[in-house]
Amino acid sequence: xxxxxxxxxxxxxxxxxxxxxxxxxxxxxxxxxxxxxxxxxxxxxxxxxxxxxxxxxxxxxxxxxxxxxxxxxxxxxxxxxxxxxxxxxxxxxxxxxxxxxxxxxxxxxxxxxxxxxxxxxxxxxxxxxxxxxxxxxxxxxxxxxxxxxxxxxxxxxxxxxxxxxxxxxxxxxxxxxxxxxxxxxxxxxxxxxxxxxxxxxxxxxxxxxxxxxxxxxxxxxxxxxxxxxxxxxxxxxxxxxxxxxxxxxxxxxxxxxxxxxxxxxxx
Amino acid sequence: xxxxxxxxxxxxxxxxxxxxxxxxxxxxxxxxxxxxxxxxxxxxxxxxxxxxxxxxxxxxxxxxxxxxxxxxxxxxxxxxxxxxxxxxxxxxxxxxxxxxxxxxxxxxxxxxxxxxxxxxxxxxxxxxxxxxxxxxxxxxxxxxxxxxxxxxxxxxxxxxxxxxxxxxxxxxxxxxxxxxxxxxxxxxxxxxxxxxxxxxxxxxxxxxxxxxxxxxxxxxxxxxxxxxxxxxxxxxxxxxxxxxxxxxxxxxxxx
Numbered sequence: 333x334x335x336x337x338x339x340x341x342x343x344x345x346x347x348x349x350x351x352x353x354x355x356x357x358x359x360x361x362x363x364x365x366x367x368x369x370x371x372x373x374x375x376x377x378x379x380x381x382x383x384x385x386x387x388x389x390x391x392x393x394x395x396x397x398x399x400x401x402x403x404x405x406x407x408x409x410x411x412x413x414x415x416x417x418x419x420x421x422x423x424x425x426x427x428x429x430x431x432x433x434x435x436x437x438x439x440x441x442x443x444x445x446x447x448x449x450x451x452x453x454x455x456x457x458x459x460x461x462x463x464x465x466x467x468x469x470x471x472x473x474x475x476x477x478x479x480x481x482x483x484x485x486x487x488x489x490x491x492x493x494x495x496x497x498x499x500x501x502x503x504x505x506x507x508x509x510x511x512x513x514x515x516x517x518x519x520x521x522x523x524x525x526x527x528x529x530x531x532x533x534x535x536x537x538x539x540x541x542x543x544x545x546x547x548x549x550x551x552x553x554x555x556x557x558x559x560x561x562x563x564x565x566x567x568x569x570x571x572x573x574x575x576x577x578x579x580x581x582x583x584x585x586x587x588x589x590x591x592x593x594x595x596x597x598x599x
Numbered sequence: 600x601x602x603x604x605x606x607x608x609x610x611x612x613x614x615x616x617x618x619x620x621x622x623x624x625x626x627x628x629x630x631x632x633x634x635x636x637x638x639x640x641x642x643x644x645x646x647x648x649x650x651x652x653x654x655x656x657x658x659x660x661x662x663x664x665x666x667x668x669x670x671x672x673x674x675x676x677x678x679x680x681x682x683x684x685x686x687x688x689x690x691x692x693x694x695x696x697x698x699x700x701x702x703x704x705x706x707x708x709x710x711x712x713x714x715x716x717x718x719x720x721x722x723x724x725x726x727x728x729x730x731x732x733x734x735x736x737x738x739x740x741x742x743x744x745x746x747x748x749x750x751x752x753x754x755x756x757x758x759x760x761x762x763x764x765x766x767x768x769x770x771x772x773x774x775x776x777x778x779x780x781x782x783x784x785x786x787x788x789x790x791x792x793x794x795x796x797x798x799x800x801x802x803x804x805x806x807x808x809x810x811x812x813x814x815x816x817x818x819x820x821x822x823x824x825x826x827x828x829x830x831x832x833x834x835x836x837x838x839x840x841x842x843x844x845x846x847x848x849x850x851x852x853x854x
Contacts, residue, residue: 420753431747433747433751435766436848437772476844476848
């Protein structure tokens with residue numbers, strides 16, 4: 333497996349991603365006021381860290397991830413990845429989409445090998461094989477996405493992101509379209525893969541439970557204009573016990589930060 | 600009764616009913632111009648014997664193949680480019696929208712003026728009739744591509760050429776194939792009309808010639824029947840393109 337490993341960089345303490353005073357506004361329709369989506373966002377992510385961005389829907393968390401990836405340009409501030417300003421998407425930082433990101437005209441193995449076209453054929457085959465196994469799709473290498481379940485397609489997308497050995501993986505509600513049981517399984521598998529691969533992961537979700545189950549640190553974003561309200565380090569050991577008082581305490585802290593009570597229904 | 604037996608029996612029953620209705624109507628009307636069905640089959644036999652049927656079928660198919668192939672070779676890349684480059688679309692779209700509603704039949708006088716009574720005239724008309732549907736569909740296919748595919752491709756650092764070759768083209772292919780199917784159908788309609796006026800061979804010429812030279816309506820209907828059968832075969836052939844694994848996702852309700 334030495335082939336698949338690259339040397340881990342030496343500058344461990346320096347943040348791999350730094351977002352400085354970031355803001356973005358979109359022009360309003362018909363001369364209305366511009367819409368300020370994000371305002372003075374400051375964020376640092378350490379190498380190998382698993383960070384979740386949570387916030388209410390419409391708060392701009394997906395926009396933030398799109399700016400950090402380089403799909404959208406910010407109006408203000410800067411994003412540095414490994415000290416260099418982001419000017420566009422880069423294969424060293426792969427984005428995992430919520431849904432539909434896999435190419436339906438390619439098989440599972442062609443999708444996973446999509447970012448490897450410049451590698452020699454043997455190497456490519458070995459890497460694809462490795463990631464097919466890692467995400468549990470052995471036996472489905474020649475299947476097309478339309479023949480797979482939603483969870484399996486999301487596994488293809490994750491494997492495709494991992495295969496070119498990026499340093500960072502951005503995930504935008506990757507399990508949002510899956511049913512509850514599949515989602516739980518995907519979280520367990522993603523944690524295992526992250527521990528094996530030692531990637532930096534920046535993960536957007538609106539699901540507070542999900543963020544506490546997965547992350548080293550949860551970044552809570554406020555209502556629009558979105559800005560960082562609170563950052564919570566989660567030092568719970570993995571695998572995480574979802575019944576432990578410590579887990580529940582962190583979870584409730586985030587609920588509270590977002591101004592939500594845990595009781596459902598009219599008061 | 601199982602489905603496959605029904606799917607043969609029912610159409611055969613309908614055809615038999617049509618056969619006898621036709622035959623009965625001709626007998627009742629006492630016409631001596633409109634042929635009875637068996638006379639049409641004899642007419643087909645006569646055409647085969649005279650050696651013109653195969654010759655005319657080949658002539659028509661040849662014109663359709665050339666005109667249609669030219670339209671595909673030009674329309675698909677042109678449409679993909681216009682779909683991708685917004686300024687090119689803005690520049691060419693009004694021209695396309697003006698030319699598109701003009702029936703290929705309306706071009707017949709100009710085709711004769713430019714190409715005389717020659718194979719090139721019907722080929723040109725078929726080319727025109729296929730070019731617009733193919734171009735317009737290719738443009739729309741690129742413009743409506745799921746943005747997530749383009750973003751994913753850009754994320755993997757594809758060059759512009761690779762983006763086109765590995766993502767844009769395969770993403771548009773199901774719609775392009777549908778447009779090929781539609782425009783081949785149109786081309787087959789147009790070749791008959793073109794051959795009635797612009798040349799001296801082919802199935803369209805057969806029909807108009809059978810009428811003009813002796814009111815041979817048995818041969819007219821025989822020619823029509825051949826056009827229908829060959830049109831059906833062409834459609835069945837081009838539909839096979841929809842069965843390739845790379846494009847199946849585009850049909851039957853998507854992925």
